[in-house]
Amino acid sequence: MATSPNRLLGVIFGAVYVLVGLLGFSVTNGVGFFATEGGLLLGLFEVNIFHNVAHVLIGAALLLAGISNKRAARAVNSTVGFAYLVLGFAGLLLVGTSLNILALNAADNVLHFASAVVLLAVGLGADKRATGVSA
């Protein structure tokens, strides 16, 4: 696992997102499931219950694929990366509207875009041959 960037990324991001999801529940007391305004994680990143659940599920998927094998890790990293890219765009449009069922804010969008490019770059660009990173 230590030589495959995809597996390493899957495990790290997966664990972090599961943790973030669980921590999110500590700031969303009394916040509705699809509430358009929620609690602030680390004082910066807005979340609601739906957002927390999504984090836990996505994190679990990344983690499981990372633990399994290179092909699964590549596939899940790329898929989640693409989903985050779409979410980043959608987030720009949804912020402040009544359709913002994930309670996204600007800081969330930055983090989602960043996660998206990293996941896509590693999912599509690394582990293409036997050894980890392609020069």
Added chain:
Amino acid sequence: MSAITRTWISFAAIGTGLIHGALVIGAPLGLGIPLAILGVVEFGWGVLAFTRDTLPAPRAAMVVAVAPLIVWGLLVAAASTLQSPALASVMDVVPWGVAAIFQLFVASILSLHARRVREGRPAARTVPGAARYLTALMVGGLVVSALTTPALAATEAGSYAQPHGEHDGSFTPQRDAPDGDNVDDLFTIPGHNGH
């Protein structure tokens, strides 16, 4: 060129592609069409740059990276000389400036690489370890996203994404909606009263 440098360049290209794409909305047609093409080309090149093992068409990429900067300079000069408000309205410094930063980064790395190849001493195609690669990518991804997201919000397209009345320039939109704000306001052409 190391895999890390190549991926950072691809992130920058993706960022500038997104910004140029977003600038199409609200731009006059003569500017909008080239911008749309540029945005798609830059975004596509960026994706190819990290999926392939080598940079696609590095010499052409250098031209594409530098040309919009020159065009921006000329357009700003034209807008102020000709006193054209339609042109000036799409010359906001934040999106063009951030895109320019990305393009300068790509152009400098590409030209450095080209010079090394010309002189016969190309930098080693280093293969970094997985941990270092991932850390570098995360840093690069965060930097590009932290620059691109506010740049997108500062475009005309971005202004339609926010309910009117919240243009206070802050990075994080305020959580309290102004009184009387409703979703329908998003879909009417704003009269720009209330700024």
